[in-house]
Amino acid sequence: MALKFFNTLSRSVEEFVPLDPNGKAIGMYCCGPTVYDFGHIGNFRTFVFSDLVRRYLQFRGYAVTHVMNITDVEDKIIKRVHETGLGLREYVSKFEDAFLEDMQTLGCLHPHHLPRATEHIAGMIQIIDALMKRGIAYKAPDGSVYFSIEKYQGCGCRYGQLVNLNFDQMRMGERVASDEYPKDSLADFALWKARVPEDGAVFWPSPWGEGRPGWHIECSAMSMKLLGTSFDLHLGGEDLAFPHHEDEIAQSEGAGVQKPGQRFVKYWLHGAHLLVEGKKMSKSLGNFFTLRDLLAKGYGGREIRYLLISSHYRATFNFTLEGLAGGRAALGRLDECLDKLRELAGTTSAPSDQKFLDDFTAALDDDLNVAAGWGVVFEWVGEMNRSLAANQLAAAQASSALAAWQQVDSVLGLGRKAGVEAPPEIMDLLDQRQAARKAKDFKRADAVRDELTAKGWLIEDTPKGPKLKRI
Numbered sequence: 001m002a003l004k005f006f007n008t009l010s011r012s013v014e015e016f017v018p019l020d021p022n023g024k025a026i027g028m029y030c031c032g033p034t035v036y037d038f039g040h041i042g043n044f045r046t047f048v049f050s051d052l053v054r055r056y057l058q059f060r061g062y063a064v065t066h067v068m069n070i071t072d073v074e075d076k077i078i079k080r081v082h083e084t085g086l087g088l089r090e091y092v093s094k095f096e097d098a099f100l101e102d103m104q105t106l107g108c109l110h111p112h113h114l115p116r117a118t119e120h121i122a123g124m125i126q127i128i129d130a131l132m133k134r135g136i137a138y139k140a141p142d143g144s145v146y147f148s149i150e151k152y153q154g155c156g157c158r159y160g161q162l163v164n165l166n167f168d169q170m171r172m173g174e175r176v177a178s179d180e181y182p183k184d185s186l187a188d189f190a191l192w193k194a195r196v197p198e199d200g201a202v203f204w205p206s207p208w209g210e211g212r213p214g215w216h217i218e219c220s221a222m223s224m225k226l227l228g229t230s231f232d233l234h235l236g237g238e239d240l241a242f243p244h245h246e247d248e249i250a251q252s253e254g255a256g257v258q259k260p261g262q263r264f265v266k267y268w269l270h271g272a273h274l275l276v277e278g279k280k281m282s283k284s285l286g287n288f289f290t291l292r293d294l295l296a297k298g299y300g301g302r303e304i305r306y307l308l309i310s311s312h313y314r315a316t317f318n319f320t321l322e323g324l325a326g327g328r329a330a331l332g333r334l335d336e337c338l339d340k341l342r343e344l345a346g347t348t349s350a351p352s353d354q355k356f357l358d359d360f361t362a363a364l365d366d367d368l369n370v371a372a373g374w375g376v377v378f379e380w381v382g383e384m385n386r387s388l389a390a391n392q393l394a395a396a397q398a399s400s401a402l403a404a405w406q407q408v409d410s411v412l413g414l415g416r417k418a419g420v421e422a423p424p425e426i427m428d429l430l431d432q433r434q435a436a437r438k439a440k441d442f443k444r445a446d447a448v449r450d451e452l453t454a455k456g457w458l459i460e461d462t463p464k465g466p467k468l469k470r471i
């Protein structure tokens with residue numbers, strides 16, 4: 001079986017063949033958060049989906065370089081900075097930290113690179129310069145630099161690779177300055193925005209005057225800098241396909257930096273929208289949840305992750321609180337089975353149960369069909385439970401099952417039940433206690449332990465380190 005993905009570029013399911021002649025190294029870029037506010041659950045569906053793609057590629061033996069950018073300069077951020085009177089870094093750092101914490105809560109692996117847009121301005125200027133030299137970009141009377149779609153098409157390039165655009169119904173030559181614009185406005189978009197009073201202190205020098213980059217050029221610069229001018233995978237939510245990703249292709253390929261015959265990106269993967277309680281999320285409908293809102297309602301990161309990866313990434317998913325409760329029950333069944341297997345296996349070791357691994361792989365090779373993957377997992381849980389109940393399982397079989405589960409879980413990323421559900425402030429207290437013990441300040445260590453007990457958490461010291469248990 002070969003691994004296959006639905007490539008938005010070809011609108012078809014294709015066999016995944018890396019650019020690396022050795023077939024091993026993979027470059028993967030995912031558009032990261034715009035850190036102007038706390039991330040909502042719709043954003044996190046995309047990020048957990050990228051985490052799943054990365055984990056599965058690693059499971060399949062590929063060496064993945066995972067890049068996720070942090071958009072720390074963009075229209076919405078500038079607006080908030082202007083409103084609050086805070087400095088740019090001062091404003092965004094709070095949301096950047098919160099985002100990284102949320103990703104950890106959801107069990108996402110830390111990307112290998114997390115570039116900030118503001119640290120790659122020189123690279124953006126370089127691409128814009130190349131586009132200017134090729135006559136594809138121009139400076140407009142407002143002092144900003146725009147990408148000319150007409151000139152790009154005149155070079156034999158095609159605009160509209162990820163989405164079908166109806167050029168007959170669109171007026172060429174119009175310009176759009178804002179980062180986000182609708183699909184029906186096929187317009188020259190801003191690469192470099194001339195400084196305006198509302199930008200405050202947010203501006204950089206450039207050959208075209210002081211200003212700031214457009215949002216789209218940010219991802220072209222960061223992805224090509226860290227992964228090369230041609231790389232394997234680019235991921236994002238389906239709402240980013242146009243204009244953001246289309247513009248990324250236009251800028252990156254328009255700059256003429258790829259080797260002949262090579263594309264900017266080989267495979268484009270887009271995750272579908274998330275509905276919440278059956279409707280599009282909106283603050284006025286009361287179905288708008290940040291991750292933090294859900295944690296405050298008593299749900300754990302593990303349950304939320306489970307629900308976010310319970311269905312196929314290309315299917316619109318209806319996220320509900322009832323679904324979270326169902327997730328809790330499903331994970332409870334799984335954990336109970338794993339606990340029994342651990343008890344039976346003891347210290348016995350055995351090679352992984354290959355059938356379980358093969359079935360799981362067959363499901364996920366098919367365009368990351370994680371719903372089918374869960375089917376395999378729960379069928380396996382059922383079988384294990386039946387064998388356990390009938391006393392038909394030997395310690396070696398339990399160990400073999402657990403070894404396979406460990407590999408499957410390297411993809412699903414649920415981790416172990418114990419300890420992972422403690423909120424960050426509890427984990428912080430645990431760290432403080434460990435630090436006190438290390439410094440032989442046992443009085444302080446005991447005081448922190450008492451504080452944890454008062455908050456409802458018990459510390460169990462095990463040979464593998466301390467574990468937290470709910471009282």
Ligand SMILES: [Zn+2]
Nearest residue numbers: 031032219244
């Ligand atoms: Zn992007």
